[in-house]
Amino acid sequence: MLKFIVTMITISKEDYLKEIYALSLFTDEPVSTSKIAEKLNITNAATSDMAKKLSALDLLSYEKYKGVKLTEKGRTIALNTIRRHRLWETFLIKTLGLNWGEVHDEAEVLEHQTSEFLMDRIDQFLNFPEFDPHGDPIPTKEGLMPVLPEVVCLTEAEIGKTYIIQKVDHDNKEVMDYFTKLGIELYSEIALEDRMKFDNSVFVSINNIRHTFSQQVASKLFVVNKNI
Amino acid sequence: MLKFIVTMITISKEDYLKEIYALSLFTDEPVSTSKIAEKLNITNAATSDMAKKLSALDLLSYEKYKGVKLTEKGRTIALNTIRRHRLWETFLIKTLGLNWGEVHDEAEVLEHQTSEFLMDRIDQFLNFPEFDPHGDPIPTKEGLMPVLPEVVCLTEAEIGKTYIIQKVDHDNKEVMDYFTKLGIELYSEIALEDRMKFDNSVFVSINNIRHTFSQQVASKLFVVNKNI
DNA sequence: CAATAAACTTAAGCATGCTTAAGTATATTA
DNA sequence: TAATATACTTAAGCATGCTTAAGTTTATTG
Numbered sequence: 001m002l003k004f005i006v007t008m009i010t011i012s013k014e015d016y017l018k019e020i021y022a023l024s025l026f027t028d029e030p031v032s033t034s035k036i037a038e039k040l041n042i043t044n045a046a047t048s049d050m051a052k053k054l055s056a057l058d059l060l061s062y063e064k065y066k067g068v069k070l071t072e073k074g075r076t077i078a079l080n081t082i083r084r085h086r087l088w089e090t091f092l093i094k095t096l097g098l099n100w101g102e103v104h105d106e107a108e109v110l111e112h113q114t115s116e117f118l119m120d121r122i123d124q125f126l127n128f129p130e131f132d133p134h135g136d137p138i139p140t141k142e143g144l145m146p147v148l149p150e151v152v153c154l155t156e157a158e159i160g161k162t163y164i165i166q167k168v169d170h171d172n173k174e175v176m177d178y179f180t181k182l183g184i185e186l187y188s189e190i191a192l193e194d195r196m197k198f199d200n201s202v203f204v205s206i207n208n209i210r211h212t213f214s215q216q217v218a219s220k221l222f223v224v225n226k227n228i
Numbered sequence: 229m230l231k232f233i234v235t236m237i238t239i240s241k242e243d244y245l246k247e248i249y250a251l252s253l254f255t256d257e258p259v260s261t262s263k264i265a266e267k268l269n270i271t272n273a274a275t276s277d278m279a280k281k282l283s284a285l286d287l288l289s290y291e292k293y294k295g296v297k298l299t300e301k302g303r304t305i306a307l308n309t310i311r312r313h314r315l316w317e318t319f320l321i322k323t324l325g326l327n328w329g330e331v332h333d334e335a336e337v338l339e340h341q342t343s344e345f346l347m348d349r350i351d352q353f354l355n356f357p358e359f360d361p362h363g364d365p366i367p368t369k370e371g372l373m374p375v376l377p378e379v380v381c382l383t384e385a386e387i388g389k390t391y392i393i394q395k396v397d398h399d400n401k402e403v404m405d406y407f408t409k410l411g412i413e414l415y416s417e418i419a420l421e422d423r424m425k426f427d428n429s430v431f432v433s434i435n436n437i438r439h440t441f442s443q444q445v446a447s448k449l450f451v452v453n454k455n456i
Numbered sequence: 457c458a459a460t461a462a463a464c465t466t467a468a469g470c471a472t473g474c475t476t477a478a479g480t481a482t483a484t485t486a
Numbered sequence: 487t488a489a490t491a492t493a494c495t496t497a498a499g500c501a502t503g504c505t506t507a508a509g510t511t512t513a514t515t516g
Contacts, residue, residue, distance in 0.1 A: 005471080012473065034493065046474055048495050053472090065481060065494060095323050096349045106346050113337045121324045233501080240503065262463065274504055276465050281502090293464060293511060 006053040011112040014081045015040060016050055017059060020070055021078035030067030079139040084119055085111040086132035086139075091122045093133045100134065100168065101176030135167030135186050135222070151222040154192065154202060155215055162191045163223035175220055182211060190223060234281040239340040242309045243268060244278055245287060248298055249306035258295030307367040312347055313339040314360035314367075319350045321361045328362065328396065329404030363395030363414050363450070379450040382420065382430060383443055390419040391451035403448055410439060418451060 019039050023031045033047040040047070055062040059074035070078060088107040092098045098106075114122075123129075123141070130146040132138055137146040151166045165188045170176050184190075184206055191205040200215035213221075247267050251259045261275040268275070283290040287302035298306060316335040320326045326334075342350075351357075351369070358374040360366055365374040379394045393416045398404050412418075412434055419433040428443035441449075 008472090010472075032493080033495085042473090043475065044494060045476080045496080049473075052495095092346075096346075096353050098349065102345070106343060109341045110338070113341050115334060117330070118320075118324075118334050121326065125324050236502090238502075260463080261465085270503090271505065272464060273466080273506080277503075280465095 006056050009057075009077065012050070013054060013057075013059070014077065014112055016047075016054060017070065017074050017078040018081045018085075020060065020068060021075060021082070024070060030063070030069045032067045036068070076143050079143045079145070081111055083139040083141070084114050086136055087119060087122050087126065087129075088114070089134070090126055090129055090132045090138070094126060099176075099180045100170060101173045101180055103133070104170055104173070104176075133186060134170045135165075149224050151224055154190070154204075154213070154218040154221040154223055155200065157192050157223055159192055159195055162189060162226040164188070164226055165190055165221055166224045167222035169220040169222075172220070175217060178217070179220075182209075183207060189226065190221070234284050237285075237305065240278070241282060241285075241287070242305065242340055244275075244282060245298065245302050245306040246309045246313075248288065248296060249303065249310070252298060258291070258297045260295045264296070304371050307371045307373070309339055311367040311369070312342050314364055315347060315350050315354065315357075316342070317362070318354055318357055318360045318366070322354060327404075327408045328398060329401045329408055331361070332398055332401070332404075361414060362398045363393075377452050379452055382418070382432075382441070382446040382449040382451055383428065385420050385451055387420055387422055390417060390454040392416070392454055393418055393449055394452045395450040397448040397450075400448070403445060406445070407448075410437075411435060417454065418449070 016036065019036055020031050023035055023039065033051055034044050037044045037047040051060070051062040051068050054060045054068075054074065057073075058071055059077065060071055061069050085107045088110045089103040092103050092106060120141075129138055131148075135148070137148055139145050149166055154163075157163060165184065165186055168176075168179065168186065188206055192202060193205055193210070194203040195201070196203075200218075202213050202215075202218045204211055204213065244264065247264055248259050251263055251267065261279055262272050265272045265275040279288070279290040279296050282288045282296075282302065285301075286299055287305065288299055289297050313335045316338045317331040320331050320334060348369075357366055359376075363376070365376050367373050377394055382391075385391060393412065393414055396404075396407065396414065416434055420430060421433055421438070422431040423429070424431075428446075430441050430443075430446045432439055432441060
């Protein structure tokens, strides 16, 4: 049984819910506590503990040894946290001219500290954007996720075709800084010229300049066919 | 003796240091723990406890039953927190058009959560302002406080003279919203027409419109002589 | 100047969120 | 299917920052 009363949504709890949401995106299976622990860089023990607390708050369902699943209530909080994160990123890029690699860490802390009033004003200032500067959809205030165009990862794209960059995985700052240095932006045109069988490196052309990306770097870019 | 090790600057600690700085502004006397407790709306016990911790960190000197005084190190942290607060206020007003009453509470949480990098970018964006939208000086990155022009409180001003509003005490949101509603802004011209002996109400004229302010409301406004 | 009031501190305790160490359940494999 | 490895949970403990209750010091006043 729980040893104490759990009442408040805290920064930690928002981070758990956000991470569980991300880990649930492509599966219907419950998320294991160890997977969460790994992502949040804490021990399994801490995650088990928190699972009980969040379960007591009806933010997720938790079966011992089986893992965790968000409830509607938990999903709503996760989406709202993601919303605040992505609005902050958009706002900082728009007002201060920060670049792809600079916004994530800032938004990571600001997302937990912003009143609904301020978030609404930022949303309005940005004219209610559907996508953030990395191409990720911004959940609406009502918790609806705008639908991203059907994208394909650059590692899976067809040789000889020209694409538009529609989304970028920005979990790695170093790679983002590299893209910024090359002048690559969202909605840049990118022609996939060839792929090397040896290690799946790709040869691309962006703004008429040729680049070679390793498979790992290419896997960060998601594109749509230019002629759609 | 302290029961445990104290290492980190936390949000709470920044709030203590900021409050002690504010309470030390017009006196050389040590600040009593009860005064701090009252301002921060916590118990004296908590303040005594924290005094020991901050003293262990060499952020203030603390003599039991005598009160507390910031060290240079503590003063630096307080000033930096105030700097972040006032830059945020200035930024939110400039970008989002928030008004006098709307920024304080937002800045109060954001001030603790902003990297030096982001603060520098905001500072640069605002062109290194010396004063915030309430007329308060913004400490520089080096911890220097810009010198405010010699102001006088409206409660002490001379009848018959015309002044410029140079600073506003914005600790009360209701009063700020009232000023906003009247269209009163920083650097507005204000003519002091009369003062009632009964309760020290003042009759003023701003933008050619007459207002009556209670002494309490008037005490929020600080002015300089128009013809200087 | 002693009694008392006011101010302040200490002690014990609790909520949060983490850790390490030990214990239990599930999965694997011989 | 029993032994063992892996995954997961529980228990104990600690740092932070607060509370209430009890104890101590300083200030006040008759």
